[in-house]
Amino acid sequence: MSILRTKELSKIGYTNDKARSLVINIMSRFFKHHTKNQIIELLINIKNNPEAYVADEQVGKIAETFMDKVKECSFKTFDLLQESGQLKIYGSKEIDHGAKKQMELAMSLPIVAQGALMPDAHTGYGLPIGGVLATENAVIPYAVGVDIGCRMALSIIDESGSYFKRYSHQMKMALKEQTHFGMEGVPANPASHEVLDSPIFQETELLKRLQGKAWRQLGSSGGGNHFVEFGEIELYEGNTLGLSPKKYIALLSHSGSRGLGANVAQHYTKIAMNTCKLPREVERLAWLDLNTEAGQEYWISMNFAGDYAKACHDVIHQNLLKSLGLQALAKVENHHNFAWKEQLADGREVVVHRKGATPAHQGELGIIPGSMTTAAYLVMGKGVENALHSASHGAGRAMSRQKAKANTTASALKKVLSNAGVSLIGGSVEENPMAYKDIEKVMQAQKDLVTVHGKFMPKIVRMNKD
Template sequence: MGHSLRTKDLSKIGYTNDKARSLAINIFNKHFKYHTKSEQLETLSSLRERPEDFLEDDVLGKLAEVLTGKTKEIQFKVHSLMEEPAPLKMYGGKEIEAIAKRQIELASLLPVSVAAALMPDAHMGYGLPIGGVLATKNAVIPYAVGMDIGCRMSLSIINASDTYLKRYSFQIKEAIKKCTHFGMEGGLDFRQEHEVLDDPLFRAMPLLKQLHGKAVRQLGSSGSGNHFVEFGEIELFDNNTLGLVAGKYSAILSHSGSRGLGANIAKHYTNIAMNTCKLPRQAQQLAWLDMDSEAGQEYWNCMNLAGDYAKACHDQIHSNLVKELGLEVLFKVENHHNFAWKDQWNNNDVIIHRKGATPAHKGELGIIPGSMTAPAYLVRGLGSGSSIFSASHGAGRAMSRQSAKDNMTVSAMKKVLSAAGVSLIGGSVEENPTAYKDIEKVMTAQKELVDIEGKFKPMIVRMNKE
């Protein structure tokens, strides 16, 4: 916990204006309480030296206005929706709720939209539905990427037979408690190091500078909600493209994103997008940033850094576990499913947003999980143009978190887990298996999008207890 700032601390670094000092103390004691005093003073010094750089900052903008004597100018453009939608393809539509369909239909009417698709695991989200894919022309939509930028899957196939999990279940459970961390705050008990923390963007951008301390603390952690780290058995099928002999192996599977770093980037640039790109009320959450604008370029750079950070978190989790248990990784497969990429579609340069969707270009490997008792599938993309080279990112929720709590007791969930042969560490009834769609139906609905190369069965599951 950082120390509370005092007026004399601010005076020492050149803050002489009473209003600025009072505002700084209020802001920093509220928003920077987990930073050390030296981190707080370093940010305040940067702000005093270059207040104009902070005018757009959600938290520090008001203080920057006092120091510069000017308010931030917001220039916005008003846009109408198109009468004709961009091409839109839905998969497994019978199982998808009407509101998710309406959301993707609305997205297809944006003047920047080139093509849209809805995956069979889709359900309602903010802006773009979860399971929504949208290709745009020279525009990036923060809410079409999502709040958890770079949320992703990572699978390590390890040099242990499928019987390893039963023989060493106690050691695995101890390692999974020691080498992972779940929950909104905090991190691992031992120091984590990764080159992503040295990225020069952390020093170059005020927003990222103030998030660096949190990124250091949260490296290698998983967060909450539907994020997990699992040990299980994977069966690789004949003719898999991994170069491994068909058969059963032990494996580690993880699902999480960019933690507080990505969430803060998403919030900051969503606000800028909504303030500068005015759309009809029902579509306002789909506000975009022009890729040629300063804010568009900043978001793009921050989004990519958040994606690298999410990958680093998974890398730490897997390497910590492998080291702790004395294992060796034979093959690793990983993919983002909340991200945007520069790509080509129908010979046009586009930005492809996948919010809860797995990239599935021809030959591209990915992982599509089910639930804590249902299998995850190792897949290879078939490069379907009508799905904008995408597939589902999981089974998809069949119930809201509240409904899941209302429809399942803890003791009933224990019976379901026991019947499936799954040991759960943490976890909540909000994530119980019945809260999700049938992964087999979802996979059937996307046969033309991916081929299945392997099937992962969860056995030891670690999640956040809420």
């Protein structure tokens, strides 16, 4: 047998690197006495009718590469989606047209079963921020987001507001010394956590390569809207934590899975876009079938990135509380860039993507922040099926970062902070409170989705400088 060249394989439809590699290996091993024409004829037959060869011991693996064909998108109208109950929008008046259009396109995918748009929604990449999407046996990396497992964590401390008057300097120093932000935000003394010893790092070649980065960045926070802050939380009567209804000092953090999650997102988005060819306007919503190797790898990696994000918050809270000699009475946490296997009302198992949305199943606790000078809310989900058991993940942006930078000065931000009685360490005008929607309007728009159990007000905020 003469060796088949890449160009020859491309001509007959073998454009996938995996398929080409399998052809070369399998043909040289089992078909070395066949002529080139015989082999080409066989390969064409496999491509055109893979189902007939998938059980074959010798060429079955080649046939498998042609089994995952993309379903053709049948676009539906936005009005029809809403009328059918397939899509539910909360706080529609405050949501920009671009976000609604993105959701409309996402809902047109043939794998989608149901969707919802939260009141903090705004235009994003692929799926809008605040978009919730239920798919059947498929996961969309870009509908999870780049910062996989982006997370809120709240520690409630047995101290009153007078603690700020006595120890505000120490709290500021602790935030400066114990927190690290952005690309260069690497702790001088890397933290230890059981997540670093996880055998999951050995599950894929990508995770193996990322173990060193994960070790260096453990306990750090991202840039942009990520923060660590001390504030005061008022717990309401009958709060689910079982704590006395009064005001407490609290520590609140917002961050995700750092470089680990970003690399996983980029790697599998590229695979999805190469194997799931979609029209240009929805190409970033390419999906991975959960029955494929890539789909399984992404699912394992995504869940592990979520574990890593939790570990980062664990380290941040432990270090800060220890440095100040404080202890937490209770801790509440939730992801908001993630996908979960759940059931719809009709019993179908689906993958629910929450890109910038808080899980809000019946009785489930979560945290919904506003901005550096406005309230964050401790909430309990009501389990609303039309909302896919979700709520907003924050106030949501009213301005893009670029627009916020162009429309706000550093002196104007200082005035806003002063009027709110908030101290800011780092931060930027891109994250100024005016760049965000009114958190009170957002909470009003989702009063049917969550019950409020406490209100947190920031006092000392730490963010990335750029």
